[in-house]
Amino acid sequence: MAFQSGEEQTEDYLFKVVLIGDSAVGKSNLLARFARDEFYPNSKSTIGVEFQTQKMEINGKEVKAQIWDTAGQERFRAVTSAYYRGAVGALLVYDISRRQTFDSIGRWLNELQTHSDMNVVTILVANKSDLKDAREVSTAEGKTLAEAQDLFFIETSALDSSNVSAAFQTVVREIFNILSRKVI
Numbered sequence: 137m138a139f140q141s142g143e144e145q146t147e148d149y150l151f152k153v154v155l156i157g158d159s160a161v162g163k164s165n166l167l168a169r170f171a172r173d174e175f176y177p178n179s180k181s182t183i184g185v186e187f188q189t190q191k192m193e194i195n196g197k198e199v200k201a202q203i204w205d206t207a208g209q210e211r212f213r214a215v216t217s218a219y220y221r222g223a224v225g226a227l228l229v230y231d232i233s234r235r236q237t238f239d240s241i242g243r244w245l246n247e248l249q250t251h252s253d254m255n256v257v258t259i260l261v262a263n264k265s266d267l268k269d270a271r272e273v274s275t276a277e278g279k280t281l282a283e284a285q286d287l288f289f290i291e292t293s294a295l296d297s298s299n300v301s302a303a304f305q306t307v308v309r310e311i312f313n314i315l316s317r318k319v320i
């Protein structure tokens with residue numbers, strides 16, 4: 137989604153990106169780490185933000201990513217279709233230390249395809265890479281699934297910050313590139 141802010145004749149880019157995945161995989165903490173460089177060891181952030189707008193620089197242009205967090209709604213009921221509306225990017229997160237969260241990925245992909253009206257640039261995010269001794273899903277398994285589903289893939293840790301910015305940047309950069317190709 138791009139719009140021109142008329143008077144200044146400068147281009148302004150605002151992309152909606154959603155975080156999805158099972159409860160407690162680390163969605164809120166990935167956003168907290170990325171947007172505020174914070175981490176919540178035991179409980180959820182009490183800020184309860186629906187979304188956070190983050191400025192990023194892509195190819196020398198300022199891009200704003202409006203990143204949506206389910207804020208736990210997946211625990212009680214299905215994520216609403218309003219959550220997905222207008223999304224052009226998604227971070228689909230699982231926890232490498234809980235296989236069941238990896239087994240849910242297919243269901244989340246179906247839900248994303250059902251609710252979104254366009255092709256959503258999606259990255260499969262294998263979070264909690266710091267939990268090496270508790271690993272239940274190998275890197276190779278994650279990569280294989282991502283390739284089969286035509287998704288980007290990255291392993292992250294919201295705890296030690298590893299690859300967190302890269303996960304968001306990969307999605308936003310790809311959206312920007314697709315859009316640039318369409319505009320030219």
Ligand code: GDP
Pocket residue numbers: 157158159160161162163164165166176177178179180181208263264265266267292293294295296
């Ligand atoms: P959400 O329900 O998907 O938003 O998950 P949260 O962000 O609330 O995280 C659930 C739990 O996992 C919390 O106790 C976090 O502290 C913990 N957590 C999140 N990310 C990581 C991580 O990268 N490594 C470790 N070890 N714990 C994490």
